[in-house]
Amino acid sequence: MNKVISIDQFIAELDSGMTIGIGGWGARRKPMDLVRAICRSSIKDLTVVSYGGPDVGLLCSEGKINKLIFGFVSLDLIPLEAHFRKARQNGSLKNVSELDEGMLQWGLRAAAMRLPFLPTKIGFGTDILKYNPHIKTIVSPYQDQQELVAMPAINLDVAIIHVNQADKKGNTQIYGPDPFFDDLFARAAKKTFVSTEKIVKTEDLGGADKAIFNRFERNLVKGVIASPGGAHPTSCAPDYGFDLSHLKDYSSQVDSYPEYKKRFVDLELADYHIAVGGIDSIYSLPLPRF
Amino acid sequence: MKDSNIADICISQAARAWADDGEILATGIGLIPRLAASLSKIVFNEGLMITDGETYLIDEPFPLGVERELKIEGYMSYSRVFENLWGGSRHAMVTPTQIDQFAQMNISCIGDYASPKVQLLGSRGFPGNSISHKNSVFIPAHTLKSFVEGEVDMVSSIGFKKENKYQPQIGKVFTNLGVFDFNGDNNSFRLISIHPDVDLASIEQSTGFQVDVSNYVETELPSSREIEIIEYLDPKGMRFSVFGG
Numbered sequence: 376m377n378k379v380i381s382i383d384q385f386i387a388e389l390d391s392g393m394t395i396g397i398g399g400w401g402a403r404r405k406p407m408d409l410v411r412a413i414c415r416s417s418i419k420d421l422t423v424v425s426y427g428g429p430d431v432g433l434l435c436s437e438g439k440i441n442k443l444i445f446g447f448v449s450l451d452l453i454p455l456e457a458h459f460r461k462a463r464q465n466g467s468l469k470n471v472s473e474l475d476e477g478m479l480q481w482g483l484r485a486a487a488m489r490l491p492f493l494p495t496k497i498g499f500g501t502d503i504l505k506y507n508p509h510i511k512t513i514v515s516p517y518q519d520q521q522e523l524v525a526m527p528a529i530n531l532d533v534a535i536i537h538v539n540q541a542d543k544k545g546n547t548q549i550y551g552p553d554p555f556f557d558d559l560f561a562r563a564a565k566k567t568f569v570s571t572e573k574i575v576k577t578e579d580l581g582g583a584d585k586a587i588f589n590r591f592e593r594n595l596v597k598g599v600i601a602s603p604g605g606a607h608p609t610s611c612a613p614d615y616g617f618d619l620s621h622l623k624d625y626s627s628q629v630d631s632y633p634e635y636k637k638r639f640v641d642l643e644l645a646d647y648h649i650a651v652g653g654i655d656s657i658y659s660l661p662l663p664r665f
Numbered sequence: 666m667k668d669s670n671i672a673d674i675c676i677s678q679a680a681r682a683w684a685d686d687g688e689i690l691a692t693g694i695g696l697i698p699r700l701a702a703s704l705s706k707i708v709f710n711e712g713l714m715i716t717d718g719e720t721y722l723i724d725e726p727f728p729l730g731v732e733r734e735l736k737i738e739g740y741m742s743y744s745r746v747f748e749n750l751w752g753g754s755r756h757a758m759v760t761p762t763q764i765d766q767f768a769q770m771n772i773s774c775i776g777d778y779a780s781p782k783v784q785l786l787g788s789r790g791f792p793g794n795s796i797s798h799k800n801s802v803f804i805p806a807h808t809l810k811s812f813v814e815g816e817v818d819m820v821s822s823i824g825f826k827k828e829n830k831y832q833p834q835i836g837k838v839f840t841n842l843g844v845f846d847f848n849g850d851n852n853s854f855r856l857i858s859i860h861p862d863v864d865l866a867s868i869e870q871s872t873g874f875q876v877d878v879s880n881y882v883e884t885e886l887p888s889s890r891e892i893e894i895i896e897y898l899d900p901k902g903m904r905f906s907v908f909g910g
Contacts, residue, residue, distance in 0.1 A: 464782065477793040
């Protein structure tokens with residue numbers, strides 16, 4: 376069994392109009408190498424589902440997003456995402472489904488469990504329900520008769536996730552202390568592609584000591600893409616922290632995006648490494664302290 | 666004893682928000698609320714659970730902005746935060762961009778929703794937090810822009826509206842002008858204490874809705890022990906930059 380594919384083979388698995396879920400959280404462990412590959416491709420009209428960071432920002436500035444399903448978009452230490460803001464404020468991104476972070480999780484979990492919805496109290500009393508008129512309520516069939524929000528499943532065509540280590544069979548390991556909701560993205564998707572810092576032999580995955588870091592099963596993984604430094608400029612704990620100066624540069628180029636694109640997006644990974652100062656400079660980025 | 670300043674007054678007052686909460690997760694989002702939660706754990710409620718700002722529960726609050734060694738007591742990934750908060754055993758302190766007479770808060774966007782004048786973060790966990798557990802509020806600049814007339818532009822968290830099936834739990838509201846709550850008649854906004862050198866008129870002029878000022882006192886100053894601990898927690902004085910001028 377060998378699921379290792381090239382970045383071009385990954386792109387060949389995607390189609391315009393697909394619903395793509397992106398793992399990670401804000402400026403943390405985003406599959407940026409895969410996102411940049413989507414930016415370079417002819418794929419468009421995507422529905423993007425994300426706890427958003429620069430993944431959403433880049434796809435906004437590329438005009439790749441038809442619809443965004445999100446709980447937030449932020450670069451963590453830089454709270455507001457400039458590219459996302461611009462797309463919202465100039466009216467080019469009107470088709471949004473803004474959710475509570477937990478509702479987004481619930482939607483993925485419903486999809487993962489092959490359920491049409493999961494019930495919750497969340498959303499009542501807020502404008503989340505007003506701006507998501509497709510979200511219905513139900514009444515508890517039990518004695519309490521409580522009215523609840525029926526958070527609909529968020530079914531994904533594809534999930535993309537960045538991991539610290541994988542083997543060619545699709546066994547993956549995430550060493551960051553918080554695995555976020557990547558397991559649910561993988562379970563909610565018809566097919567999941569992982570980019571990975573390292574590809575090792577199965578016997579070198581680390582045995583029992585490391586098995587706990589295997590956050591979802593290999594049968595969910597359709598393709599494995601070698602991508603050292605592939606989360607840059609977001610963090611990939613414990614391998615590297617986020618690149619704050621790059622993120623500042625990226626944020627400042629919101630009105631000169633073609634320039635940023637030429638310098639950093641229109642490059643294969645090896646050239647990207649050179650453009651950002653070399654793979655060693657990525658691996659020397661300190662982990663952030665909050 | 667050093668002179669009291671607005672940062673220390675706010676931290677000292679805000680720390681009291683968690684005093685009677687027992688053994689719950691105290692989440693201070695932003696610098697002042699975070700320092701307040703740390704101070705609270707040291708001075709008012711040792712049962713509080715607080716995090717390192719990322720993934721771990723820590724046994725002892727640590728100073729910000731300097732080298733430190735974490736004393737980790739537990740684990741609090743985002744998934745665990747959700748599980749915890751849906752069970753209700755959390756009290757967060759948040760800084761919304763807008764708050765209104767119903768205690769509804771907004772961190773999503775300003776202006777027309779389809780094409781906002783200012784896009785902010787998105788509603789994050791506010792809808793779930795506000796329907797699940799108590800929230801207190803810290804607002805460093807008490808103005809008509811933050812305490813808005815009518816209703817907030819986008820309701821990110823549930824407020825005290827009659828038609829709501831659920832009602833929120835609001836702790837206290839701490840600002841550069843005073844301490845407030847929503848425990849007036851029909852959950853109206855009420856002044857509890859006014860900070861030194863603040864006049865009542867400026868509070869009324871800076872709030873876009875009615876403030877019940879029928880019963881208030883002057884805000885108590887932090888004790889010298891509290892000030893010592895605040896200085897330990899924020900040795901670089903980052904807290905002073907929060908309040909502008």
